Every structure is written in C-alpha cells, then in structure tokens.
Amino acid sequence: MARYTGPVCRLCRRESNKLFLKGDRCFTDKCAVERRAYAPGQHGQGRAKISDYGIQLREKQKPRRVYGILERQFRGYYTKAARMKGATGENLLSLLERRLDNVVYRLGFGASRKEARMLVTHGHFLVDGRRVNIPSFVVKKGDVVELRESSRNAPRFQELVAAMDRKTVSAWLDLDKRAFKGVVSALPTREDITMPVNENLIVELYSK
Numbered sequence: 141m142a143r144y145t146g147p148v149c150r151l152c153r154r155e156s157n158k159l160f161l162k163g164d165r166c167f168t169d170k171c172a173v174e175r176r177a178y179a180p181g182q183h184g185q186g187r188a189k190i191s192d193y194g195i196q197l198r199e200k201q202k203p204r205r206v207y208g209i210l211e212r213q214f215r216g217y218y219t220k221a222a223r224m225k226g227a228t229g230e231n232l233l234s235l236l237e238r239r240l241d242n243v244v245y246r247l248g249f250g251a252s253r254k255e256a257r258m259l260v261t262h263g264h265f266l267v268d269g270r271r272v273n274i275p276s277f278v279v280k281k282g283d284v285v286e287l288r289e290s291s292r293n294a295p296r297f298q299e300l301v302a303a304m305d306r307k308t309v310s311a312w313l314d315l316d317k318r319a320f321k322g323v324v325s326a327l328p329t330r331e332d333i334t335m336p337v338n339e340n341l342i343v344e345l346y347s348k
Contacts, residue, residue, distance in 0.1 A: 196345035202337045207236050208253055213276070218346050229339025230330045237328045240267065243285055246320040247315055248304040249297070264286035264291045279324050286321030 154219070190198075204214050221231035241250075241257040244265060244288065250256025256275075259265070263273040266286050291297060301317060309315045312326040330339075 159344070172185055193345075196341045199341040200345055201339050203233065203236055203335065203342075205244060205312060206253070206335055207239060208257060209236075210275075215346070218342070227339075229343045230310065232342065233330065233333050233335070233337075233339055234328050235278060237333055238278045238280070238324075239275060240265070240272060240277040240279060240285070243279055243322070243324070246310045246313055247285065248307050248309065249300055251300065251303075264297075281324055282325055283324045284321055286319070292320050 155186055199250045200214075204211070209217075217235050218228070218232055221235055222228045237246075241253055241260050244250050244260055245253045245256035249261055249265070260275045260277075263271055264287060265272060266278065266284075266288055267279065268284055271288070287297060297320075301320070304315070304317050309322070310328065310332055311326045312332050314323045314325045314326065316322065
C-alpha cells in the first residue's frame with residue numbers, strides 16, 4: 141500500500157498544528173511549526189480565503205496525517221463509526237486511537253507512530269499472547285499488548301523503556317514497564333484524545 145514518504149514536517153505546517161509526527165524533535169525548538177508557522181510552498185505566506193469545504197477538509201486531514209492512513213482506509217473507519225452507537229465523530233477517533241500501532245506508541249514502545257508501525261510490522265509485539273504484525277489491528281478492552289521476549293534486550297527497546305519515565309501514558313492504558321507490556325483497561329473517550337481536531341466537521345464533510 142502506498143505511503144507518504146516525504147518530509148513530515150511539511151504536513152504539520154500545512155495543517156498549522158503540531159501533529160507530533162517526529163517524536164521527541166517536536167518538543168524542541170527545532171520543530172518546523174515553531175520555526176516557520178506558515179504553510180509550505182511559495183504561496184504559503186499568502187492570506188487566501190478558505191471556504192467552508194476547505195475548513196472541513198483540513199480537519200479531516202489532521203487525523204489522517206496523525207495516524208498515517210490513506211483516504212480509502214479512513215473512509216472505512218468513518219463508515220464503521222457511523223454504524224456504531226453514540227456520536228459518529230467520537231466513535232471515529234476511538235477506532236483510530238485503538239489501532240495497534242497507536243497503542244504501541246501510547247505505551248512508549250515507539251518514539252513516534254511511524255516507528256511504532258514499523259516495529260509492529262516486524263512482528264515485535266503480541267496481543268493476548270498471539271503475534272500480531274498488522275498495524276491497523278484494533279484492540280479492545282482487556283487486551284494485553286506486550287513486547288516479545290526475544291526483542292526485549294534489543295538496544296532500541298532498552299532506550300525506549302529507559303525514556304518511559306519522562307512520558308505520560310494515556311489514562312485508558314495500564315503500563316507495566318518491567319514486564320514490557322500494557323493492558324487496555326478501558327476504551328478511549330473524547331477527553332483522552334488530545335489531538336487538536338473538531339470531529340464534527342469531519343462528520344459534516346462525509347455527510348454531504
């Protein structure tokens with residue numbers, strides 16, 4: 141499947157928000173949004189008026205960029221969310237947040253979602269004792285996500301575990317750093333998702 145392979149800092153600048161696509165770099169003064177707070181390209185500093193459709197489109201692009209998924213896959217998540225009970229927008233964000241690559245990132249086993257996706261694809265993680273190498277796998281309440289025993293002594297994972305004390309784990313996840321695992325203790329609510337996005341605009345866009 142095709143993936144965006146260009147400079148990810150352009151994506152943050154295009155959306156005029158920090159999307160934290162480069163891990164720890166986003167928290168430093170090297171962040172591109174801090175240095176150049178305008179859209180990329182020769183017309184990036186212009187003041188073109190944006191339409192209602194454009195506003196809705198930009199909101200839709202934010203979660204797509206954050207979770208690193210393509211339009212067709214994102215539309216599939218929306219269709220599934222619309223069939224669930226409750227608010228469609230909140231259901232959509234909950235489904236995206238429960239992707240395995242995002243859970244690995246939230247637990248601290250990846251410095252960014254991109255790295256977490258790569259680690260999942262390489263088969264480093266188990267879900268309820270079974271090896272899962274599909275980043276889009278959606279976890280449910282009670283699932284146990286753990287690092288394979290054969291991977292625990294790898295230098296990169298040792299670095300990530302050592303850095304976990306400096307990071308805050310999402311409230312809907314319970315991390316056991318010594319056991320290299322985390323438990324999905326609850327389903328994520330809207331309050332647990334701090335991404336700067338107005339999900340209602342996404343619903344309006346797809347409802348046309």
